[in-house]
Amino acid sequence: MLPQGWSTLIALLDGHPDxxxxxxxxxxxxxxxxxxxxxxxxLAISSGDLRSTVCATDPxxxxxxxxxxxxxxxxxxxxxxxxxxxxxxxxxxGSDTRWPLFAPAAVEQGARAYFTFPxxxxxxxxxVLSLYRAVxxxxxxxxxRDIRVLADAAAVLLTVGTGVQAAEAxxxxxxxxxxxxxxxxxxxxxxxxxxxxxxxxxxxxxxAHAFATGTPIAGVAADIMAKRLxxxxx
Amino acid sequence: xEVEKLAQTFVSLADTLVDDFDVFDLLxxxxxxxxxxxxxxxxxxxxxxxxxxxHVTVASSESARLLxxxxxxxDEGPCLECFRTGEPVRAGLPDAAVTRWPAFAPAAVSEGFTTxxxxxxxxxxxxxxxxxxxxxGDNESIQEEDIPVAQCLADAATIAxxxxxxxxxxxxxxxxxxxxxxxxxxxxxxxGALASRxxxxxxxxxxxxxxxxxxxxxxxxxVAAEVVNAGVATGWDSLTEPAKTPERRQDT
Numbered sequence: 001m002l003p004q005g006w007s008t009l010i011a012l013l014d015g016h017p018d019x020x021x022x023x024x025x026x027x028x029x030x031x032x033x034x035x036x037x038x039x040x041x042x043l044a045i046s047s048g049d050l051r052s053t054v055c056a057t058d059p060x061x062x063x064x065x066x067x068x069x070x071x072x073x074x075x076x077x078x079x080x081x082x083x084x085x086x087x088x089x090x091x092x093x094g095s096d097t098r099w100p101l102f103a104p105a106a107v108e109q110g111a112r113a114y115f116t117f118p119x120x121x122x123x124x125x126x127x128v129l130s131l132y133r134a135v136x137x138x139x140x141x142x143x144x145r146d147i148r149v150l151a152d153a154a155a156v157l158l159t160v161g162t163g164v165q166a167a168e169a170x171x172x173x174x175x176x177x178x179x180x181x182x183x184x185x186x187x188x189x190x191x192x193x194x195x196x197x198x199x200x201x202x203x204x205x206x207x208a209h210a211f212a213t214g215t216p217i218a219g220v221a222a223d224i225m226a227k228r229l230x231x232x233x234x
Numbered sequence: 235x236e237v238e239k240l241a242q243t244f245v246s247l248a249d250t251l252v253d254d255f256d257v258f259d260l261l262x263x264x265x266x267x268x269x270x271x272x273x274x275x276x277x278x279x280x281x282x283x284x285x286x287x288x289h290v291t292v293a294s295s296e297s298a299r300l301l302x303x304x305x306x307x308x309d310e311g312p313c314l315e316c317f318r319t320g321e322p323v324r325a326g327l328p329d330a331a332v333t334r335w336p337a338f339a340p341a342a343v344s345e346g347f348t349t350x351x352x353x354x355x356x357x358x359x360x361x362x363x364x365x366x367x368x369x370x371g372d373n374e375s376i377q378e379e380d381i382p383v384a385q386c387l388a389d390a391a392t393i394a395x396x397x398x399x400x401x402x403x404x405x406x407x408x409x410x411x412x413x414x415x416x417x418x419x420x421x422x423x424x425x426g427a428l429a430s431r432x433x434x435x436x437x438x439x440x441x442x443x444x445x446x447x448x449x450x451x452x453x454x455x456x457v458a459a460e461v462v463n464a465g466v467a468t469g470w471d472s473l474t475e476p477a478k479t480p481e482r483r484q485d486t
Contacts (some may be wrong), residue, residue, distance in 0.1 A: 084413060122419030123462035148284040148412065160442025180289060180308070182301045182422045186436055189462055199423060199462050225426070225436070 025055045028154055033057055035146040036139060038115070038131035045127040046080045046209055054127070054158075060109050064132055067105050074127045075116045083125065085117040087144075090136040094234040112136040115144075116153045117205035119158060122185055124199040126158045159204045178218035187221035195233045205231045236387045240383060243267040247390055258417065258449070258454045260394045261292040267391045269368065272380050275347060275370035278304040279391060280313050281355070281363035281411050288313055288363065291418050296425070296437040303341055304366060311338035313364040316352035320361045322381050323352045342368065349376045353388040356395070362411060365391065417455035424458035 002186055025043055032041040040061035044053045056062035068074030075086040078098070088096070091103045106114065116130040129151045131139075139147075142168055156173050173179060184206070191202035206224075210217040223229035246263065261279055270278040278300070290304040307313040312323040312335075325331045327348050331339035342350060349369035354361045365388040369376040395414065409410035421443065428439035443461070447454045 046300060083416065122416060122421075122423045123459040124423075145284045152284075177287075177308070180287065182290065185419050185422030186426030186429070189423040189428070191426075191432035192423075192462065193427050193430040225429075 022055075024157055025154075028150055028157065029057050032129065032147060032150050033132060035150070036086065036115075036131055036143045037133070038139075039111075039134045041129065041131045043119070043129050044076065045129060045158060046125055046204045061130070061132060063109050064106055064111055064114070065130065066191040067102055067109070071099075071101040071105070073099050074106075075099065075114050078131050079116045079118045079130075080125060080128050083118050083120060085115070087116075087138065088114045089138040106132070110134055112221055113139070115139055115147070117147055119151050119154045121155050121159070121203060122188075122199070124159070124188075124203060126155055126200060128231075129154055156207075159207065165212065172211040173217065176210070176217045178216045179219045181205075181221065183225055184217050184221040190224055191231055194230055197233060201233075202231075205233065237266065240271045240386075243271065243387070244299070244390070247394070249404065256453045257394060257414065258292065259444075259447070261391055263393070264387055264391050265292050265294045265365075268384060269386070273369075273386060274367045276300055276365045276368040279355075280304060280307065280317075280366060281304060281333060281395075281414055282317060282361075283304065283415050287416050288317060289418065290480060291363070291414055297423065297439040299345060303345060306338050306341060307366070309334045309337065312350045312352035313366050316354050316364045317361055318324075318354065320354050322354070322385070323350075324376065324378065324381065325350055346370050351381070351384060353381070353384050355392045355395075357392055362392065362395075364388075383477050405479075407441050417458070420455055420462060422460040424461040427461050 010162055029041045029043055032038070034160065034211065040056070040058040042053055042056040042061045042065045044065055053062060053065045056065065064074075068076050075088050077085045078084075090096075091107050091114055096103070109136065111132040113133040113136050114130065115132075116128055118125065119127045119129055129147070131147070133139075159173075187206060188202045191197065191205060192199050195202070195205075197205070206217060206220055209215075210220045213220070220229065224231065243264070246267075247260070256364055265277040268274070276294050279291050280288040281291045282288055290301050290306050293300055293304060302311070312325060312331075316323045324332070328339050328343045331342075331350070343405045345368075347368040347370050349371075351367040351369075353367075355363040355365065365384065367376060367384060376384060395411070421440070424443055425436045425439040428434070428442055429436045432439070432442075434442075443454060443457055447457045450457070
């Protein structure tokens, strides 16, 4: 089980102060495999119907992601589309007919169970975190909890990683509990309209501004909603 | 307490659960009815995420100050205590609570509230969230004997959340909670986008989202996602003159 608290998680992901975003994504996927007892994991980013793999811990994981791109079907495709996690304890179970092309192909690659979690912040669909296991069976609730924590971390990682390169901004955003306040999400929406950017970009700009000015994210959001501040697109 | 309204609430609930329903609309109805039945000033429902943090999922009013007050309870307050112990918490404000909740109690008092009640959302021994009720009359505006009634409404909310899960053929409850929480975030994002585009308050923006959801018979969360991801695209400005909204029985 993952140790409690973001600071521990950040320390795990951020072994070196100058670690680049790619290194962190790799650590996150490795950590995901460790805590879940899965055989392999992938993190893919999505944009509309398009998806591309950012990181895969092993060739089979990479291949499973590829198969879903080829067939345009599979648990990860469903997870991205619906915003739900999709848990498949047995890919060889013939009674589940949702993925007639993907399921047999995945079994052939050596995967028996597949678990996939959308990486998202509200309406911002960033990507999908997927795990496979060589043996069938459901993953336990404790482990699911851990994977969700990592999917949440991946959301901040992908957002801040694309909008802001500074490693410290990521740590800042992840450690700021005020990012869960309603006003923060409202400010993201307001910024999409004011700057004509996507919600993901707006969230990144918000995190970056908070970090640059040393203000809690909720404070920046309150200023935006009270029209005391308009963010500048970088 | 108004028995007739309570009975009506359960009729509406039974009526709604058989259909493909919008869990947000239903929870919104439940919190509003709970406020009316108990003669309370405000009600809100908080659900816990996978890390045990409480998040506001619905509130009887979309006022930012009220939402913030609920959210404060992520760190301290009756909801948090109730969530941790699984027991109802009732306290008079400010006398009983200032020493107990030094940040939350003064904030609640400054909003004019005098009593607070928190009820657990329980499922098979697990607490998944809490229902929060604020009173603004004299200190006895929410009585001990109101607790069972409020608990019934809290249980009804739990059933609604579960039922939605069954409707989507999902395996785990946490998934359902996660979906509800993420949907709330999407709704807040959409409120911010609409408020900025139309230069209106976030409460009014929420009303527009709801109106559009009903007109088009789509879930609130889907309408919210559309608003957020539409970017600068137009089409929503026409909402300033909304068409007549068809009334739905459970919300009259």
